[in-house]
Amino acid sequence: MAADRPEGVVRLGHRPLIVSDVDEVALEFLTPFKLFLESRQHRLVPRSFRLTGNIIDLNNGEAASEAAVKALLDAFYDAQEQWQTPAAQVVKTLAELSTEADIVFLTAMPPRHAARRRALLDALGLPYPLLASEEPKGPLVEQLHGGRELPVVFIDDILRNLHSVRDHAPSCLLINLMANAEFRALAPVPGRGIHAAADWAEAAPLIRGHFRRWAPRN
Ligand SMILES: [Mg+2]
CATH class of the missing domain: 3.40.50.1000 (HAD superfamily/HAD-like)
Known part of the structure; x- marks a missing residue:
């Protein structure tokens, strides 16, 4: 490897x-990831220097869980060439x-x-x-x-x-x-x-x- x-x-x-x-x-990374999140009904809010806790699920207004953030990152990297x-x-x-x-x-x-x-x-x-x-x-x-x-x-x-x-x-x-x-x-x-x-x-x-x-x- x-x-x-x-x-x-x-x-x-x-x-x-x-x-x-x-x-x-x-x-x-952050600029296109923000756009990607918007396309999936989420929003990155720059409140502090981290992703977890600052990504809001627009369907319920709650911060996305650590697992949800990881899934969103994986999906973003799977489509990175588009973003x-x-x-x-x-x-x-x-x-x-x-x-x-x-x-x-x-x-x-x-x-x-x-x-x-x-x-x-x-x-x-x-x-x-x-x-x-x-x-x-x-x-x-x-x-x-x-x-x-x-x-x-x-x-x-x-x-x-x-x-x-x-x-x-x-x-x-x-x-x-x-x-x-x-x-x-x-x-x-x-x-x-x-x-x-x-x-x-x-x-x-x-x-x-x-x-x-x-x-x-x-
Ligand atoms: Mg880096």
Whole structure:
């Protein structure tokens, strides 16, 4: 399984590595998920930084249960190609960065949705390798990078994932990027060593600056 042995399925060159999350980072997630919910008589209300408790069933006005939210997410991912679009400037920015760095997508969705996601990314001009795993991201990034004396960057909207990578791959540049501005405003403060970028136009110079400044430890 790709999830167990990421180094076995992704071949890296001797150059910098960019590991990017997909939902809310490379692909819009919250904005199309809101539209999807409306089509199913539900509404996402941005009251706090979470889905469960903030999705209202419009048939009874109640918050959808955790199980119902999971079922809605599964249905959304089953139809993702009809809903999800690229985040602003991601296609151009990653194409430019791919001339000097390897790019790998690391998505936390269940692996059974990975084939659909692969097809969607390809169709949108995002042909970079995709790893789908619900394991903590820090060990996966560490395993992928393998302690090489090369710069590595990790981009995600969820702080838990950024903290996991900070703990396991301490040389990694960490960027917190979230496409949806409404939820970004509700997000917790990133914390020590994590750079915030509102979009890919802000992330690109952070990444290039890290490549330029990086020097092997010896
Ligand atoms: Mg995400």
